[in-house]
Amino acid sequence: MTPSKGHNKELAERAYRVRRNAVRMGEVQGQGYIAQALDIADVLATAYFHAMRYRPEDPNWEGRDRFLLSNGHYAIALYAALIEAGIIPEEELETYGSDESRLPMSGMASYTPGMEMSGGSLGVGMSIAVGMAMGLKRKKSDSRVYILFSDGELDEGSVWEAMMSAAHHKLDNIIAVVDVNNQQADGPSTQVMAFEPLGQKLEAFGWFVQRIDGNDLDAVVDAFDAAKDHKAPKPRIIVADTLMGKGVPFLEAREKNHFIRVDAHEWQLALAALDEGRLA
Amino acid sequence: MKPAAPPPTGKPRLTTSAMIASIAGEGQKTKPAPFGHALVEVAKTRPDVLGMTADLGKYTDLHIFGQAFPDRYYQMGMAEQLLFGAASGLAAEGFTPFATTYAVFATRRAYDFIHQTIAEEDRNVKIVCALPGLTSGYGPSHQAAEDLALMRAMPNMTVIDPCDAHEIEQVVPAIAAHRGPVYMRLLRGQVPVVLDEYGYTFELGRAKTLRGGDDVLIISSGIMTMRALDAAEELKADRIGAAVLHVPTIKPLDTETILREAGKTGRMVVVAENHTVVGGLGEAVAGLLLRSGVYPAFRQIGLPDEFLAAGALPTLHDRYGISTAAVVSRIKEWLSR
Numbered sequence: 001m002t003p004s005k006g007h008n009k010e011l012a013e014r015a016y017r018v019r020r021n022a023v024r025m026g027e028v029q030g031q032g033y034i035a036q037a038l039d040i041a042d043v044l045a046t047a048y049f050h051a052m053r054y055r056p057e058d059p060n061w062e063g064r065d066r067f068l069l070s071n072g073h074y075a076i077a078l079y080a081a082l083i084e085a086g087i088i089p090e091e092e093l094e095t096y097g098s099d100e101s102r103l104p105m106s107g108m109a110s111y112t113p114g115m116e117m118s119g120g121s122l123g124v125g126m127s128i129a130v131g132m133a134m135g136l137k138r139k140k141s142d143s144r145v146y147i148l149f150s151d152g153e154l155d156e157g158s159v160w161e162a163m164m165s166a167a168h169h170k171l172d173n174i175i176a177v178v179d180v181n182n183q184q185a186d187g188p189s190t191q192v193m194a195f196e197p198l199g200q201k202l203e204a205f206g207w208f209v210q211r212i213d214g215n216d217l218d219a220v221v222d223a224f225d226a227a228k229d230h231k232a233p234k235p236r237i238i239v240a241d242t243l244m245g246k247g248v249p250f251l252e253a254r255e256k257n258h259f260i261r262v263d264a265h266e267w268q269l270a271l272a273a274l275d276e277g278r279l280a
Numbered sequence: 281m282k283p284a285a286p287p288p289t290g291k292p293r294l295t296t297s298a299m300i301a302s303i304a305g306e307g308q309k310t311k312p313a314p315f316g317h318a319l320v321e322v323a324k325t326r327p328d329v330l331g332m333t334a335d336l337g338k339y340t341d342l343h344i345f346g347q348a349f350p351d352r353y354y355q356m357g358m359a360e361q362l363l364f365g366a367a368s369g370l371a372a373e374g375f376t377p378f379a380t381t382y383a384v385f386a387t388r389r390a391y392d393f394i395h396q397t398i399a400e401e402d403r404n405v406k407i408v409c410a411l412p413g414l415t416s417g418y419g420p421s422h423q424a425a426e427d428l429a430l431m432r433a434m435p436n437m438t439v440i441d442p443c444d445a446h447e448i449e450q451v452v453p454a455i456a457a458h459r460g461p462v463y464m465r466l467l468r469g470q471v472p473v474v475l476d477e478y479g480y481t482f483e484l485g486r487a488k489t490l491r492g493g494d495d496v497l498i499i500s501s502g503i504m505t506m507r508a509l510d511a512a513e514e515l516k517a518d519r520i521g522a523a524v525l526h527v528p529t530i531k532p533l534d535t536e537t538i539l540r541e542a543g544k545t546g547r548m549v550v551v552a553e554n555h556t557v558v559g560g561l562g563e564a565v566a567g568l569l570l571r572s573g574v575y576p577a578f579r580q581i582g583l584p585d586e587f588l589a590a591g592a593l594p595t596l597h598d599r600y601g602i603s604t605a606a607v608v609s610r611i612k613e614w615l616s617r
């Protein structure tokens with residue numbers, strides 16, 4: 001897994017556990033958005049165990065930083081982080097995607113503690129982020145709005161409307177992360193709808209932009225720090241290039257797909273691969 | 281890099297899953313991707329026919345068309361408003377685009393684009409949408425409980441809710457031949473084949489009686505016709521005669537046939553739809569009957585006016601009353617009162 005320069009050992013362990021939780025949930029259903037959960041685990045570990053302010057025992061604490069999951073199908077990844085953060089009990093992992101579970105396949109605010117928006121219909125999170133950021137400023141709160149969205153969502157015009165407005169309203173309390181895993185439903189994102197040069201586009205839209213290897217934990221930590229410390233009155237975005245299946249070599253090597261099936265016996269192998277990376 | 285040994289996990293599998301999203305019953309006869317294959321057939325003699333999608337080609341069976349006619353297939357990215365605006369533009373230039381996405385993203389996200397650029401301009405665009413009504417366990421974001429109500433409310437729009445693969449194969453050439461905007465509910469993947477056994481043929485704008493019966497008339501569309509036929513068979517065992525009138529064209533409604541069938545005395549009329557009870561086939565039929573002075577005992581089977589749960593489809597269909605078992609028990613209950 002992600003090599004650590006030393007001071008991020010604890011975060012690397014967190015990221016390992018987030019991946020592990022996600023794989024265990026994947027096993028419950030035998031299929032799903034596992035490769036995405038593995039690619040974004042380093043970002044989520046950094047958000048929840050380095051950057052953000054929250055109280056696990058009180059997910060609605062007024063002073064918390066908000067976290068918006070715009071790409072609702074990544075719920076498996078966020079549940080994995082929320083479990084590690086102590087907001088969701090670990091036992092519930094066994095219920096993922098099942099009837100009456102608080103952990104539905106597609107993330108919804110009404111179902112899950114710590115889930116701040118109902119996703120599933122892609123491209124809406126950034127508008128909510130704009131409103132929340134305005135609301136926090138009105139309330140003179142120093143809480144921030146973190147938002148994760150996906151490269152496929154870049155296709156939706158609504159995302160760009162919201163990004164233009166975030167810059168217009170100088171919403172420097174937004175820290176966005178876009179997961180560039182180069183995958184969406186019909187194939188590689190860059191082939192479905194060419195969006196590069198993404199960094200330049202976002203800069204032209206008035207954002208403070210950093211582009212990093214989203215699976216290099218040190219780079220992720222530095223990017224979150226820089227986003228928080230930046231002085232210009234601009235919204236901040238981290239463009240995270242990630243590798244689907246990260247941490248499980250046989251999934252990294254598999255033909256990339258938005259929705260993968262994993263054979264029953266492979267889940268144990270996936271967990272074993274994570275363990276191997278943890279020791280390395 | 282294939283892993284070697286398969287150690288058995290030995291863990292019990294949960295029986296319920298939001299992944300169970302097939303509408304085909306166990307052992308039911310099915311056909312793969314009937315829409316995609318039918319569109320390829322039509323396109324062979326119709327160079328004006330194009331395929332367009334918003335990052336859901338693989339999930340709406342349009343990839344079959346894309347493979348057959350790569351230069352007539354447009355990937356528009358996950359941008360539904362763009363999809364329908366661009367479809368309108370292509371139609372304005374004389375082409376006949378078949379544009380696909382999920383029902384929720386067409387009817388909700390892109391409603392105004394469809395309304396203004398397709399319906400109001402009366403453009404020859406075919407809107408073909410997977411996951412209609414309650415055919416996804418992902419919760420409200422993917423459950424198009426109100427798609428028919430929304431599309432019915434649009435002037436110029438023809439609205440079709442096919443029952444099975446047999447019907448989809450006939451709907452595709454029919455709507456390609458029809459000039460004007462069409463909204464078609466799509467069943468994708470392995471789609472059940474049912475209506476062939478009833479000698480059924482699809483005609484745009486026509487409702488058809490699939491079986492007779494003296495006690496109750498079930499008026500249905502889409503997958504609920506499949507349920508109604510199964511329910512009628514079960515009711516027969518209890519000596520209840522259930523007729524089934526299939527109404528695949530929701531708009532324009534075949535008022536003549538519906539009034540004739542509902543007007544036969546002595547039968548309770550039950551409208552069954554995979555849709556909220558608000559604004560779909562049930563209320564369309566109710567309004568027609570009232571306006572025409574036909575007053576049979578009238579009941580509605582449909583989804584409740586609430587945000588539906590996430591979960592496994594069979595569980596949800598039972599819970600919300602649109603499974604065969606639920607249809608049977610409610611009809612029995614209504615008739616016994």
Ligand SMILES: Cc1ncc(C[n+]2csc(CCOP(=O)(O)OP(=O)(O)O)c2C)c(N)n1
Pocket residue numbers: 033036071073120121122123150151152153181183184185189257258259334335336358385389
């Ligand atoms: C508005 C909207 N349109 C279409 C979909 C269907 N859909 C679900 S995920 C997806 C791909 C989105 O891209 P991305 O999140 O980058 O995919 P991933 O990286 O998870 O493969 C699509 C088209 C949706 N959920 N919402």
Ligand SMILES: [Mg+2]
Pocket residue numbers: 150151152179180181182183184189
């Ligand atoms: Mg992606």
